[in-house]
Amino acid sequence: MQSGPASQAPAGSSEVRRWIVAALVLGLALRIWEAATSSLWLDELHTLSHASLPTLSDVIAHVRAEVVHQPLFFGFVHLFGGWEEGAALRAIPVLSSLVLFVPVFALARTAGGGARTAGIACFLLACLPYGVHYSTELRPYAWLSLFSAGAAWAAFSERDSKLLRLVVFALCVAAGVLTHRAMELVVVSIGFARLFVKSRDMVPLWGLIVAGALAVLPEVPWLLDYAAKATSDRFEYQETVGGFHLRPALVKEALVLPTRLFAPVLGALGPGWALVAKLAAGVFFLLLAGFAGAWWRTRRSSEPTSAPLRGLYLYGLTCFAITFVLSFYRWDRLPLQYFATVAWILPIAVAQLAERWPERSQRTLVALLGAAVLVLGIAQAGGRDAEDMRGAVALARETGAKLSAPLYTGLLVQPSLFEHTLPYQAYARDLERVEPGSVPAPGTPGFERPVVVLRRGEIKLGEDRAWDPIATGRRVLSETSVDRYLAVYVFVPEGTQPR
Incomplete structure (x- = not known):
């Protein structure tokens, strides 16, 4: 089924402008709300400890000594202060997260969804709890999202100058690798996706390989050493069977992971907010199931999925799978923040699914979807009640x-x-x-x-x-x-x- 005329509205239409303005205003408001009302937690205190060192060279040396992290974000925070500024430095990830709307909007349009789809995707990006929380935290995950989205746009887009896209890809990869080591998984996943998704209008694969290799190769020795130090805490001995089984808590964490990319972690909210979030999440997932069903019924009569969209989704699935396996293998838990490399794709996917719904009731259901997501975002921003x-x-x-x-x-x-x-x-x-x-x-x-x-x-x-x-x-x-x-x-x- 073709999308309705509304979905093909020109980029300057008043409806699209309303979606974009609402996304920016609400996104900023929700992020400021959580940043102002929630306490810094342990990892954010680690950031301030790095940033409060006397010189930039001290910051870099301290981060390098910690082994796990990269220094770019911490060095940038250092330029604006440390303990004295405290939680006010959350403005850095909050403002950085607004830039993420640019590649998400561009990718949604590049993928063939039209301006209205791109506007809906931006609204979802603004309000989904995952984005609200990790765009607020004084950690490098807002930057990781931004650089991974920028690299994906440059790799899969068929618009604008190829030279411009190659330069953007190289800059995003270089900055991303210096921000967080998970960016290396982004490079590998983009390369894998481009092996199967080819287009004359995309940046040549060899250009991506060269730019990616220059940024990632220096980190290969660290990656091999890090992967070799796996934990065995994911297993526990079961006397009844005389062997080791996966920890039930880890299995449960794996099962709920997909929902946590959309809805708040209910245990981190106060009781009242958790109830509100449950109700909104129920509406959201019911609508999502309906949209997915509409897509399945009309998949054969719809236009073929565009090359940029195929590449974007194949990248997302690959990067998610690699991150999941490495997290499972390396730790006894699945760190939710490391999925920042793919979480920003979900608003695009949901907006694309919404466009497959029959035109006669599409506006109503999209409005209901937006309301549910807004309530989820409000619950996240106002209800955080963990590690005070x-x-x-x-x-x-x-x-x-x-x-x-x-x-x-x-x-x-x-x-x-x-x-x-x-x-x-x-x-x-x-x-x-x-x-x-x-x-x-x-x-x-x-x-x-x-x-x-x-x-x-x-x-x-x-x-x-x-x-x-x-x-x-x-x-x-x-x-x-x-x-x-x-x-x-x-x-x-x-x-x-x-x-």
Whole structure:
């Protein structure tokens, strides 16, 4: 079935302009809302720790020493500040995410969907919770999305100068590889897709290979070493069968992964917002199933899928599969943020499916789809209720204010090169804080002082040796949970009462 006339509206039509303006305004509003109301979490504190180093060369050296990450994003954040600016630096990914609308709009039109389809895709991009969240986080994932989308546009587009597209591809790949190592998977996936999708109007494959190789080849030794260090935590021993099975939690995570690319992680929302998100997600997935059914029924009578669209979807499936397999193989979990290389394709795909719906009710259902997605975006922006680091530090301050000369410290999982007192550096630099290893030991000056501990992660008291410098010679006076990630403890010397 052909799309209705509305879908072929010229780019300057008032309807398309309304979709684009609404997308930009709502996208910016939702991102500002989440950035302003949610707390920085552990990984964002790591970003600030990098950025707060004295010089740019120090930042690069520190990031390189961490091994996993690349320095471009952290170096850029460094140019605008560090701990003093704190959460205000989230403006960098928020504003960067708005640039992503350019390649998404161009790809939606290049793929043959028309201006209206491109406008709908931009609206979905603005409101889908995945984009709202990772465009807000002070991490490199907004940049990873932007560079992967730019590279995909340059590789699959049939419009504009081939030289321009080759230059854009080379720049996006080079910047992307220096932003996040997942960009290397983008290069491989684009190359694989272009082996099967050929067009005289696309940039020659050899040009993509040369540009990609120049950016990726220096990283090959690291990739081989990293892949060799696989975890076995994905398995657990089952006594009943005398063998190892995949962890049920990992299997569940894999099964819900597709939905999490569309809907919020409900466990990260407050109860009320989670209910709202469930209802909106139900409407969204019901409409999505209807659109998919309409596409299936009309697939033979519809125009053949354009080469750019075939290439884009083959790239998306390939990159998703590689990321999934590597995540499964390398870790005991599936990091949702690493799918930023493909999540931006989903709005294009959904908009394309919506255009296959019969014209007589198409406008109504597209409007309902937009409303459901907007509610999902609002739930994400307003309902985030997990890892409230700001609230935990405020609780630590309030708890310590009731004690005499307290000493503050932290105990965080995955400290790597970072300090355990990062939360205080972000939200309470005036408090007297020390690293766990510097907490006064029994018999040393200051041992009599109560110690306020902010714990992040599953670090079990009495089992994990990380507690030893704090707990030796002391007892727990109080323990207050903030959420499932954070808790505040007070330790005092054994046999004494706090003053």
